[in-house]
Amino acid sequence: MRFLAARLAHSIFVLLAVVTLMFLMFRLMPGDPMAAYISEALSDESRQSIRAQFGLDLPLWQQYFIYLANVCQGELGMSFFLKEPVWDIVMAALPVTLALTFSGLVLAYLFGVIAGAFLAWRRGSLVEGISIPIVLATRAAPEFWVGMILLSVFAFSLGWFPSGGAASPGSMYTSEWQRLLSLDFLHHLVLPVVTLALYLQGLPLLLMRSTMLDVMHEEYVTMARMKGLSTKRVVLNHAARNAMLPVATAFTLSLGQLVGGNVVIEMVFSWPGLGRILVQAVSASDYPLAQGAFLLVAFALISMNFVADLFYAVLDPRVSHDRKA
Amino acid sequence: MTEKPDESRPSVSRLRRFVKLTTGDPFAMAGVAIYLLFALTAIFADQIATYNPLDILFLPDGKVAANRSPDGQFWLGTTNLGRDVFSQLVYGARSALMVGLSAAVMVVVVGTLVGLFSGYFGGWVDAVLMRLGDVALSIPFLPFIIVLAAFLKPNVWNVVIGVSALLWPNTGRIVRSQVLTLRERSYVEAAKVSGASHLQILFTHIAPNVLPISFLYGSIVIGWAIFTEASVSFLGFGPSDSVSWGFMLQDAFVSQALSRGAYYWFVPSGLCIMLVVTAGFFISRGYEELLFPKLRD
Numbered sequence: 011m012r013f014l015a016a017r018l019a020h021s022i023f024v025l026l027a028v029v030t031l032m033f034l035m036f037r038l039m040p041g042d043p044m045a046a047y048i049s050e051a052l053s054d055e056s057r058q059s060i061r062a063q064f065g066l067d068l069p070l071w072q073q074y075f076i077y078l079a080n081v082c083q084g085e086l087g088m089s090f091f092l093k094e095p096v097w098d099i100v101m102a103a104l105p106v107t108l109a110l111t112f113s114g115l116v117l118a119y120l121f122g123v124i125a126g127a128f129l130a131w132r133r134g135s136l137v138e139g140i141s142i143p144i145v146l147a148t149r150a151a152p153e154f155w156v157g158m159i160l161l162s163v164f165a166f167s168l169g170w171f172p173s174g175g176a177a178s179p180g181s182m183y184t185s186e187w188q189r190l191l192s193l194d195f196l197h198h199l200v201l202p203v204v205t206l207a208l209y210l211q212g213l214p215l216l217l218m219r220s221t222m223l224d225v226m227h228e229e230y231v232t233m234a235r236m237k238g239l240s241t242k243r244v245v246l247n248h249a250a251r252n253a254m255l256p257v258a259t260a261f262t263l264s265l266g267q268l269v270g271g272n273v274v275i276e277m278v279f280s281w282p283g284l285g286r287i288l289v290q291a292v293s294a295s296d297y298p299l300a301q302g303a304f305l306l307v308a309f310a311l312i313s314m315n316f317v318a319d320l321f322y323a324v325l326d327p328r329v330s331h332d333r334k335a
Numbered sequence: 336m337t338e339k340p341d342e343s344r345p346s347v348s349r350l351r352r353f354v355k356l357t358t359g360d361p362f363a364m365a366g367v368a369i370y371l372l373f374a375l376t377a378i379f380a381d382q383i384a385t386y387n388p389l390d391i392l393f394l395p396d397g398k399v400a401a402n403r404s405p406d407g408q409f410w411l412g413t414t415n416l417g418r419d420v421f422s423q424l425v426y427g428a429r430s431a432l433m434v435g436l437s438a439a440v441m442v443v444v445v446g447t448l449v450g451l452f453s454g455y456f457g458g459w460v461d462a463v464l465m466r467l468g469d470v471a472l473s474i475p476f477l478p479f480i481i482v483l484a485a486f487l488k489p490n491v492w493n494v495v496i497g498v499s500a501l502l503w504p505n506t507g508r509i510v511r512s513q514v515l516t517l518r519e520r521s522y523v524e525a526a527k528v529s530g531a532s533h534l535q536i537l538f539t540h541i542a543p544n545v546l547p548i549s550f551l552y553g554s555i556v557i558g559w560a561i562f563t564e565a566s567v568s569f570l571g572f573g574p575s576d577s578v579s580w581g582f583m584l585q586d587a588f589v590s591q592a593l594s595r596g597a598y599y600w601f602v603p604s605g606l607c608i609m610l611v612v613t614a615g616f617f618i619s620r621g622y623e624e625l626l627f628p629k630l631r632d
Contacts, residue, residue, distance in 0.1 A: 027470040035482065120354070143362070143613070150612030152562060154569050155584060155605030161592040162601075173594075271476035274566050278588070288478055289570055292485040304482055307475045316471065 013323055021316040026310045033077055036301055086302035091294055096302035100284060104269075104306070107188065107276070107283030111268045113199060114206030119261055122211040126218025127250050131241075133223065142216075149212040157205040157278035164201060172202050174280035202279040206272065209210050210264065221253040228252075259318045266314025270307030366617030369610055377432040384422035388578045391416055405599050408554060412599040414589045423578045430579040431561045431611060434491055438560035441499035441568040443505055447545065449503060449508025451537055455518055461511075468504030477566060484572035488553050492521055494564045501557065506552040513545045551619055558615030565608050580604040599609055 060066070068076075080086070086096035129138050165173040172242045175198060225231060226249055273285035280286070284303055291299035376383060403413040411420035453464045475498070480497035489492050517523065518541065526536050561580075567573055568581025587593070587601035 021497070023466075024470055024473045028474055030475070031470075035486065048338070143617075145607055147613050148618045149559065150562070150616060151609040152565050152569075152581075152584075152605060154566065154588075155601070155608070158584065158601055158605075159598075162596060162598065164593045167596055212426055270478040273477050273481070274569060277570060285478070289481060292481055293571065299486070300482060304475070307478050308473070311475050312473050312484060314552050 013321065017202075017319045025309065026311050028073075028077070028312070032173060032301060032304060033074055034052030037073070038296055041196060047177055062235050062304045081305065086305070087298035089291070090296045090297040091295075092299070096298050099299060100302050100306050101285065102302075103282060103284045103287050104282065106208060107269060107272060107285065110202055110206065110275070110281060110283060111265065112201065112202045114210060115264060115268065117203060117207040118210035119214045119257065120217075121207070123257055125211070125256070127222055127245065127253070129215070129217045130222030130226070130253075132246055145212045145215055148208055151209070152274070153205055154274040154278045156208055157202070157275055160201050160205055161278065168264040172198050174198075174278075175282070183311065202275055202281055205278075206268075213260060213264070217260055218253055218257055221256050222249055225249045225253045254323070259322050262314055262318040262321055266311040266318075268311035270304075282330060320331055359608050362617040366614040369614035370618070373607075373611055374615075375544055377429040380425050380429050380438075382427040384419075386419040386422045388423040388426045389576075391417060391418060402595070402597065411603055412597070413598060414586060420583070420600055420603070424580070424607065425585050427576045427580040427583060427604060427607065430491065430577055431564070431607075434472035434494055434564045434579075435557035435561045435611070438495045438498040438502075439553040439556040441495065442502050442556045445499060445503040446506025447510050447542070447549045447550065449507035450545065451514055451542060453507065453513025454538055455533070455541065456604060465511075466509070468507055471501050471504050474501055476535050477563070480563060480567055481570065481572060484567060489572060489574045491564065491577065492577075493572070494560065494567055498556065498560045498563055499531045502556055506549055509548055509552065510545045511547060514541055517541050517544055554615050554618050558612035561608060 084097050088094065088098060089096055092099060125141075129141055134139055135226040162171060164170050182198070222245075231244060231249055234247075239247075270285060270288070272281075272283060273289060275281065276283045276286040277289060285305060288300060288307070290296075291303060401413060403414045403417050412422065413419055414423075438609070449464050449468070453461045479501060480494060483497050484493045523536060526540050531540075556569055564573070564579060565581030565584065568579050569585045571585060573579065573582055575582075583604040584601055587597065593601075
């Protein structure tokens with residue numbers, strides 16, 4: 011319990027620090043955030059009154075506390091260009107990003123765990139010697155470049171998949187779930203998910219392999235061998251189960267990182283998710299939207315880090331719960 | 336790796352082992368060879384490139400040499416504006432090397448200093464520096480660099496600043512943990528007793544021993560920075576007056592090279608990024624076995 015409270019306090023501290031950093035970046039950086047909003051043609055007086063309306067005439071510390079209170083209530087302001095509440099825009103984009111992230115992660119981890127266990131089992135073989143550099147190379151290839159090649163081959167040359175977006179023009183759905191489960195959406199999802207999974211599978215694969223190698227030397231595995239169990243059963247029931255723990259933690263951490271880390275894949279495939287909104291908002295100097303998208307992405311990252319900590323503490327009794335922060 | 340000969344023994348033997356390991360491990364050898372190849376290309380870019388990478392080229396009949404497939408004159412073809420892809424690729428190595436090396440140097444310097452002070456002095460210095468590191472690691476990486484690029488003028492240094500501002504804690508933490516054990520060693524005690532100052536102990540007795548691990552993290556950062564620069568340029572936040580591999584990919588992407596199947600335009604630059612980053616992985620793999628000998632069996 012004390013461990014839980016300490017981690018929670020830590021996460022809240024980090025979150026507050028990130029929110030503060032954002033406030034300072036958006037207020038103190040060169041360039042007036044209002045320049046895009048207030049027309050040059052207005053008189054000085056009306057400009058001042060608009061500034062007062064937004065609270066920009068208040069001292070910085072007062073602005074900071076108003077901002078904090080607003081962020082806590084999900085009040086992120088209005089987008090300059092879309093003229094809609096930032097909260098609504100980012101919340102509409104979140105499920106689209108999560109659909110991509112989650113499918114990509116699941117595919118990557120299914121493949122990575124199985125292939126990693128296999129490579130650990132066949133340690134020292136020719137297969138392992140060839141696979142490891144190939145896996146490292148997939149971690150090193152920029153995702154957007156892989157996406158470009160897949161697009162060129164499978165969308166433009168072969169015409170098997172759409173070349174971008176998340177829906178065919180004119181499609182209408184009665185509910186969000188119906189949209190996310192429609193065949194059209196899934197058809198659009200294939201290429202981005204494959205690109206993402208191709209990039210992600212390296213981590214679970216290498217992690218699974220190295221923890222398997224560690225676990226294989228543990229006493230309970232030796233014990234199982236001594237009991238006369240077959241290699242296959244030892245690998246599957248004893249070693250693999252315990253090697254899954256770091257992989258599960260990595261999965262949770264990746265989920266948090268990817269909500270904002272998918273930016274380039276979303277751009278290549280015109281996927282209308284959170285990352286694409288962030289890029290478009292930044293390019294258009296739409297500060298409230300850029301700030302809101304960034305905060306949501308940071309929140310996802312920090313809360314998933316917290317969940318991963320919990321996961322680890324609950325699943326592995328060897329983690330000491332009263333370690334010093 | 337320039338280390339003074341008068342340093343304490345552990346680091347010297349480590350250095351020797353490093354050299355031995357690099358020449359013994361085919362992966363590390365391949366990594367070093369790739370780095371050398373790209374470094375040489377970057378240095379001699381002016382001699383290797385067949386054209387100025389941003390010049391618009393013309394054919395003998397006066398037409399712009401746009402969208403040419405690879406041939407004897409344009410080794411990797413030309414872009415839709417008639418620029419030579421091969422020459423862009425060669426100059427791309429130069430900006431990649433610059434971004435990679437400067438980010439790596441900054442991360443190594445900041446991370447090592449933080450780790451040294453944090454581990455050696457402990458107490459509130461340690462607490463403040465480590466909490467700062469926690470915050471840096473909790474900031475979404477690419478989104479932060481994009482926001483940073485939005486406020487500052489499009490510039491290569493945005494990436495270098497962003498990468499170093501967010502990646503120093505990894506190096507800092509690992510250096511700190513090394514310092515925690517090093518400061519209890521008898522030769523450090525001996526130096527203290529003989530009246531050496533804190534800074535003397537830190538920089539002449541402890542620092543040389545943590546340098547190998549700093550360099551390990553540095554070699555990973557080179558790849559990361561090049562990778563990140565490519566992503567930022569691809570998203571359109573890079574400088575438009577210098578040629579980088581990310582710039583080439585963005586140029587190809589927005590100029591419909593994909594629908595025309597102009598593979599010669601966008602495949603080579605991505606391959607170069609992949610090769611350089613993989614080289615970093617290969618080298619650090621060798622290092623890893625050196626630093627964590629338990630993995631060697």
